[in-house]
Amino acid sequence: MKEHSSIQDIDWPLLGIVGAISGIGVLEIYSSTHASAMAGMQWKQLMWIGIGLVGMALISRIDYHTLLDQAPALYMFGVVSLLVVLVIGYSRLGAKRWISIGGIANLQVSEIMKLIIIIVLARFLAEVHTDRLSLADLFKIGVLTLIPVVLILKQPDLGTAMVLVPVAVVGAFFAGIEWKHLLVGALLIGLLIPLAWNMRRHLKPYQQQRIETFLHPEQDQRGAGYQILQSEIAVGSGGFWGKGFGKGSQNQLGFVPVRYSDFILAALAEEQGFIGVCVVLLLYLGLILRLVDNAQKAKDRAGMFVVMGVTSILGFHVLVNASMVIGYMPVTGIPLPLMSYGGSATAFVFLALGLVMNVRMRRFVN
């Protein structure tokens, strides 16, 4: 039994892609903020990337089977943490998402919950020793997922809550959900959307407005539709070749909303043009395909579920964020992984990739 994985076991192509995306992100953060009061943000982001790499190395050391053994405890820990946040959480921007740790760093508990749900669902799905998921199993998957989803919705953080759902859906898909169940599920969702639409008055006013704005951005150009319109202007005015590094007027003059974080792709699209967007989106596609490749080479189904859990979350982030930037989806506050500025979000991505490395390193271990 090989106790320590060698340096060859590290997925260098994956790391290369991650490094490229992170590097582009840091440069764009610099470009977006260097002329403003937030100058110097890129160094902080680099620090988070460094911390993330260390975390990734650490998490890849612990056998993922060991982690999966602890799934029930982790799940309890996650749910209790979310409850604690709701009760004593530190409120910022009108939402309780952060817990202050020793007064140093504010940790977004829901980011940890993303990791936990990957592990928990991988464990649960690995326990289903069949290629066909029963309805009872589907129900259990639903309950396991919906508990944290509801708690995060309560914070309220619609974006992060939504992100947990694809882990369950993709997991169920690979655990062998029957096509007819998948079809029924899709139909149910199709029916639920109009129902949810009628329930929208139970949403927070800002959430209502976001949906309203998404559906009719032209009606409120300078109000809530402002963000989407400004993002589209930045993207569209970038043209094919872009305006050049640090030369995007919409970006530099601050018309692009949160241009260093949620809308960093709009800032990049303005300065680097369609070409730059192609490079970035193809890098993300490369990342996804490389992750799927890792899943395909996993030693067992548990490993595959872990890797595909990570893949589904990252893919969902990219899809929703890029769609938002071009006005295909409402503003939900979902960052672009590895590029958007943010400590917890960046750390999560690296820890999640650590799980992937973990699975990869143990593919030949018996």
Added chain:
Amino acid sequence: MAPWNVNDQKLPQGRLALFSYVSAALVVVLLVGFWKLQVVQSEHYSDLAEKNGIRPIAIIAPRGAMLDREGRVLVDSYPSFSILLLRDNPKLLEKSLPQIEDGLGISKEDLQQQLDAAKLEPKFLPVVVKPAASEADIAFVESHRADLPVLDLMMVQRRRYPLGEMLANTIGYVGEVSPQELEKNPDRYRPGDIVGKAGLEKEYNDQIVGTDGMRRVVVNSVGKVIRTLDNVEAIPGKPIQLTIDEDLQRVAETDFASKQGALVAMDARTGEILAMVSRPTFDPNDFAIRIPAQEWAALNSDPNTPLLNRAIQAQLAPGSVFKVVMATAMLESKALPPTYTVYCPGYANFYGRTFHCDHAHGSVDLHKGIVASCDVYFYNVGKALGIDRISYYAGGLGLGKRTGVDLPSEEPGLIPSEEWVERVYHHKWYAGSTISVAIGQGAVMVTPIQLARMIVGVANGGTLIPPHLLKDAQGLKSGSFPISDDTVQQVTDGMWGVVNEPDGTTSGTVKLQNIDFSGKTGTAQTESFELQNKLGKHLKENGWFVGYAPRRNPEIVVAALVQGAGWGSSVAPIVRDVVKAYYDKKSGHLPQTSTAENIPPSGGVAPAAPASATQQP
């Protein structure tokens, strides 16, 4: 090992491959989305991007100043700041309102009202919440740039009227261009432009208005100016010099105090208006900022019509001042001999009606008729002349017609004639009406400025001077209505008597030493004798005095009207003061009200009165 970890199943390779294909497909969909924006609609968005960041800012050109004849400032402009409220971010706006109310001292209702009023305007047009910001207001906006980005400052040019209410009706006022004016001159005006609305501000708007400049700046998302792209400076409006003499204006205004009426002082040789008063009046400074709706309504509905320039717009019966026209007509038409004499028992009967005189004058000739203002004498003159001859001479001397003074909205007044009565009332002229017209009552209506010009015309042999306010006015034309020297001599001697002879209607109270001051009083009833008899008292009467000097070929004329003054003789002192101030200035004695800048070069001013003032008949 736990049972969950039994490695007994194959991986779902098919579904994993499917996942990859779907991922690739979704990336293609996203790229198509970016392609649409960045390639297909790139031009449209580039356009929007440019509009986003580049904002044109008008640089308002100051209106030209108005100076008096000696270069003293009567009206000027000064830069000031307006506080703007940006409305393009409603949520931010809503949140900022309480702080703005406190900081700028605007009431909540007021602010809401202004926002409601602008509801239908495009959201990117800001609202002016404070048109004239104080230093404290400006400091408040500057210090809250970061947390109150909805506030902004705009430099504007404001009109300043240092004289306040003095000369106000003549100068007029400014205001925002009206929708009608905008429609008429879409190339010249933009909404919000300040234009002259009345008086000289309106008349000479085109001369004094400047050309606004334009600055294009790059602004960031909170409207902060980052840098200037280009700059076209504003061209300030040219100043205009008026014929007004501030010193004389002050003397006249001070004399009027709270009286109601009007005064016109003119250079009798050129028609240059030296002073022009209209009371009650208003303060044009109130219009320079933004006149509150209630104040505007109050000014408009005030029964005393403070916005009316009485000097050119009050159309009133001239009373006995009209006797100057009658005397001239009598002599010129030769309808009666110059020696024509009447016995005045205090009344006379014509056409079965009794017409009164203020008292029994006994035997009255033309000279006494003018000096003592005997109505009975002129009733007889009127009867002999007939309405059409009276109308011919009155019209010839410029009554019942606009003088053409360079002010908007001058009124013509009215001189009745047979033709007029047939046209308007569709009946023949009643001969009895001529008797009232003979003493400047009945349908006769004139303006103060017409009377001033008429008197000068009689005293100079028939030259009708062109009244004007612009110092270097071009293309002025005098009217001509020749009057024989004999007539001029007789009528002007009569007017000299009014002031200087013991039985003159001014009772010698307004005599001026060394000045050949002459004039004619008038008292115009505002209702009929019958009504007065019924009420048993005199109601308000309008007092007139038109004075000039010297007796012939005058150099100054002053017409004054005091409404509700009673007898015309009480108006004469005002005219005397202005005429005296004119001669005092001429001889180097400055009026009390003059200011320091106003001292002429020392030396060379003769203490003696000029020759013209010492002439005695």
